[in-house]
Amino acid sequence: MLEEPPRVQRPPKWLRWVGGILVGLAVLVVAALLLLDPWLCRTLEKQVATQTQGRYRLQIGELRTSLWHRSVRLRNLRLRPVKDERRWSDTTALPRLLANVSQLRVSGVGLWAALRGQVVPVDTVLLTGVQLRVLHLPPSSATARPLHQRLPGRLAGLALGYVGVQKLQAAYGPARRPQASLRRADFALQDVLLTAAGAADTQRVGYAKAGQLQVAGVAGRAAQHAVALGRGQFSTTTGRLTLDSVRIRPLRPQGLREKLPKVDLRLPQLLLTGLRANELARRQLRLDSVLVEAPQLTFTPPQQPPPALYKLVAPYLRRLTLAHVRLTRGNVRVAGVNSRPTVRGISLTGTRLRIDQAAAFDPTRVFYAEAWQAHTGAVTARVSAPVYRGGYDALDLDTRPGTLNVRGLLLVPTMSATGVNRLKGHQAPNLTLRLPQLRVVGLDFAALDLHGSLLAQQVTLSRPMVLIDGDGNFPLNPKPSIVTPERLGRLPLRLNVRLLTITQATVRTSYLSPASGRAGTLTFNRLNGTLRNLTNDPRLMSAAHPAVARASGYVANRWRADLQIWLPLLDPNGAHWGRATFGTGPITVLNSMTEPSRNVRFASGNVQQATIQFRADRQGITGTMRARYSDLKLTLLSKKGGADHKTIFTKIGSSLLNGLVVRDENPRRDGRDLKVGQMDSRRELRVSVFSLWRQGLVSGLLNSIGAPKKLARKISEQQ
Known part of the structure; x- marks a missing residue:
């Protein structure tokens, strides 16, 4: 007898309904996910058109989202301005540009906060392979709302953990000859709070707590000069800015003075430390140090003297302070002036500079600094061109104790006494000066800087040699001589040297007689002397208290x-x-x-x-x-x-x-x-x-x- 097979128990009817519903929901979710990317792509493209009032068109090559990872990845983005010129006017606040982005990745998006209209947290925003060409910038008077006020939709703000741009290339101006270009830039921002609170936070820089920037191959043109930068780095965390291989050259030839100055500069490195970028929003800039390494400068000054430094800085910064400034191994040549000075081997150190109007007129400062120390190597220049050439071998100064030391000072004529007199049309002494050492003690550098006054405790001339040649075959100078006591007292500058000392001097005079056609000479050797109370200050100079000169030496040794x-x-x-x-x-x-x-x-x-x-x-x-x-x-x-x-x-x-x-x-x-x-x-x-x-x-x-x-x-x- 055969047994009856067991019956298969069917699931309850309600469970079949639930399963069907879940399967249906799963199908709907899959369908929604399949449709989300295209919908989001179209939404972004429309949003760009709306935000720019139809001036720009965004094209997205590929968009992929991951709800599980709360991320979105976009590839091959193209941003183009529309060709309708009616949409672009001189008052448009938007720049006109072309942009290509190889990849944009956004991850860690706080979807729940976005749905609730709260500040949306985002872990990472990373752009890679950005190509940017700016065709036109809006006028300077054009203003735009802050970035946090232009966020799309109901967003209250964004809290971005990391924002990075890698492999950025940029150019400004026509394609064939851009006014500025950037071969590569990489920058990153941490803890970016794109809200009103983030904008008001004085400890942030552009909404960010910290940022780093690296650039390479910067080139541009400005103020009739071409500017190039090899590499640059900056970090808000360390406050360190480094610029390597700075090159500035004029677009017009040197030597001819024009309205604007001409600068030809080669600068291997410029280093700024302690840069507090967050203070720039308040038009303040504090630096711990500025280090300038081996600048090579040729400079043609403008036709009119430029404004004072604090006036040039004032439109951009209310205050600029530098704790320490140092320049090493600099060479400077000035063109476009008769003297054509050249200075080599410059080393310069400044302490606690403050560049503003108050510091410019502070009698305790010298050119905005509390103290300067300087050294130069050889200096050459033309004096009363083309009659003389002069210079010295080395110079050392320190403004705090007021010391100045010049070694190897030289002044020699470029022509004979007869040539000088023929050039000037009258008798003029032809002077040769060799001074192994000039030393000044107690020099008031602040008075020299502010008023052009020469105030010093002691000036010492060591072993000077002076040769004076004359030619009597020419008429006397029609103008009164300036080498007189009364002219010394009427100098346009304030003069006060308490003691002038001359040691072991040699003076030789030579005069070509028109009667004999021969030159007579006379030599004074082993001269030592002092001059006290050399001043034109009425409080110190009178008949009862005159300047007193004492000298001793030998005639013809x-x-x-x-x-x-x-x-x-x-x-x-x-x-x-x-x-x-x-x-x-x-x-x-x-x-x-x-x-x-x-x-x-x-x-x-x-x-x-x-x-x-x-x-x-x-x-x-x-x-x-x-x-x-x-x-x-x-x-x-x-x-x-x-x-x-x-x-x-x-x-x-x-x-x-x-x-x-x-x-x-x-x-x-x-x-x-x-x-x-x-x-x-x-x-x-x-x-x-x-x-x-x-x-x-x-x-x-x-x-x-x-x-x-x-x-x-x-x-x-x-x-």
Whole structure:
């Protein structure tokens, strides 16, 4: 007998209904997911058109979403402006640009917050392979709402954990010749709060807590210059900005001064540390340090002096402070000016700079800084071009103690004295100066910066050599000389040097006589001197408290002389007075000057002592010379004579001169009857005060040895 098979138990009817419903829902979800990406793609494209008022069209090559991972990935995005020119006007606040994005990935989207209209958290937003070309920028007056106010839909804001852009290329301007270009940029932002609160947070930079930027291959044109940057890096976390291989070059040739300055700069590296980018929104910038490495600069200044630095900064920053500034191994050349200076080996350090109007006029600061230290190598320049070239080997300064040290200072003429006089059309001294060391102590750099005043405690000139050449074949300068006490007192700058010291100086003068056609020379050796109270400050300068000059040295290295002069520099008549003493020496040392210039030779003569006292002003010089000498004999020379310039007439004249006029000794052998020479010579305002002193010396000497006073005066006044 066969058994009946067991019956298969069917599920309850209600369960079949539930299963059917779930299967239906699953089919609907799959269908929805399949339709979500196209719908979202169309929505984004419409949203761009709406937000830009139809000016832009967005094309998305591919869009994939993942609800499970709360992410969306877009590929091959293309943003293009519409060709309808009516939609673009000069007042449009949007830039006109073309953009391609290889990939945009958004992950970790807070969907529930988005549905509820809250601030939406997003873990990551990453753009890769961005190509951007800006065709036109809106006018500067065009304003737009802040970014957080332009979010689409009901979004209250975005909280982005990470925003990154990788492999960005950009250009601005026409395709063939863009005004600016960027070969590559990569940047990342962390903790971006795109809300009103994020915009108001002063600790954020552009809504972000932190950010990093790297750029390479930046090039552009601005203000008639081409600008290029090899690489640049910046991090808001460290506040460190590095620019490598900066290159700026003018688009027009150097040398011709125009409205704008011209800058040709090669800068291997510029490093800024402690940059607080969040303060830029408040128009403030603080930096811990600015380091400039080995700049090579050629600069042509503009036709008109530029405004003060604080005025240039003011439109962009209310305050700019730099704790430390350092420049190393710099070279600078200035073109477009007659002096054409070149400075090599510049090292510069500044401490606690503040660039604003208050700091510009702060008497405790020097060019906005509390202190500067500087060193330069060789400097060359043209002086009174094209007459001289000058420079020095090295310079060191420190503004805090007020010290300045210059080594190897040099000033040499580029032409002969005759060439200088021919160029100027009148007599002008041809000067050569070699100064191994110039040292200044107690220099007020702040007064020099603010007012152009020269205030110092002590100035020392060590072992200077001065050569002065002249040519008497040209007329005198029609203008009054500037080398006079009264002109020194009327300098347009405030002058106050408490002590000027000169050690071991050598001065040689040379003068080409028009009478003989030969140059007479005279040398002063081993000169040491001081000048105290060198000032034009009325509170310090008066007849009771004049400048006092003291000097001692040797004439032709054989005849000692000591000099003291009192100079009240503010006396309108140029009054001053002094005394000098000459020791034992042969008077024949003067022959190197008297033979070529006066055709007179001292055949013999020994001076035991000579004392001079004089007073001088704008009218002339007067005084006395007490000279004790012996065995004095003169010889007259003829320009057309033989090898020794003697003729029968000069021999007869010499005998008569020595027998009838010249006192061969002073005093006479009995020790009495000391002939006191009277100094009396009128002043020629077109020559320097040194020439006036020489005139007085000549007139007193000639009168002392027997020449009548009027004759001595006439001879002394011959230029």
